[in-house]
Amino acid sequence: MGKFINEHFASSFQKVATFRVVGGQKQGGNVAAYFCAPDGRVLHVVAGPVDSATFLREARWVVDTAKKGIELSKGDGAAFKTFFRKAHAEKLRAETGLVVEATTFDPPSPDEGDSALSFRDPTGRPLAPKLPPPPIDGPDVRLEEKQFKAQQAAEAGAPGARLMVDRRGNRLVLGNQGRVDTLLAGHVMAPIEKIYGTIFENILGEKISKKPVEVVTPFPWVKNSKTNGN
């Protein structure tokens, strides 16, 4: 896996959130892997910890899809973005049986963080926005009910599986990766600083923080229960 990553990617890491250490034990904390274009625009994300086979599969998917996108778009950035968003929608359909319409046009945003009304952190940076995912249309009509139920049962066992609602109000289950694909069907090629807040807070359920580690000592008056004889 390391060989593939070093061959196709230049890698780096950032600390974006914290975790708690309670009684010497790590609690919480999470990880997100972003595959980006060299200008920092996000092509794909793996949210949460996954095994090496899953990680390698996702990394290969990005490389293959990017190669195909470059070939088909012939230097047209808008065509490349459209292709990649559709690829995420297709990946979601293939893996979960759910249909989402890829957003192929980004309207100009009225608030890009430069407005006097935008919230900023103490260092003056605007807060990471929470991007809305495009709505899920519902199950793929080509699937039989039995097939879709089997896919939903599999999805219920996926990491981070959560209840979602489609356009018609039907309740569905979607794991972390399914929700990432839904989000990216509408926001691929957005800069990493615009996406990471949504990934870490809305998908992984973590709070973004600059604290390195939060050490919690719930009973500070208890030094050592053995020596106290309690």
Place this chain on the structure above:
Amino acid sequence: MQGAAPNFFPLFSSYLQDSIVADYGREIMKPFIAILAGAILLGNYQPAQAEGCSGHGTTINFYDTPKEAAKVAKKEEKLVFVLHVSGNFEDPRFT
């Protein structure tokens, strides 16, 4: 098996010298060659550490900042991989 015991060293020259010896050598050495190749390709994969990189105990070369990684990616026509983590990545107890 007929004849003298095959000389496996050097492996590849004895492999091709005598057909009987070669057959014997090929059969005996097959699993060893497979294990050796596997070890070279997987287990013992040591990435060449580029300047400004650290592996942090992994086989992936991590540049110190995403900016540096982006610069290298642009130069070498690669994509950028950015890992967002909670807490101390440098401390193996907390990753």
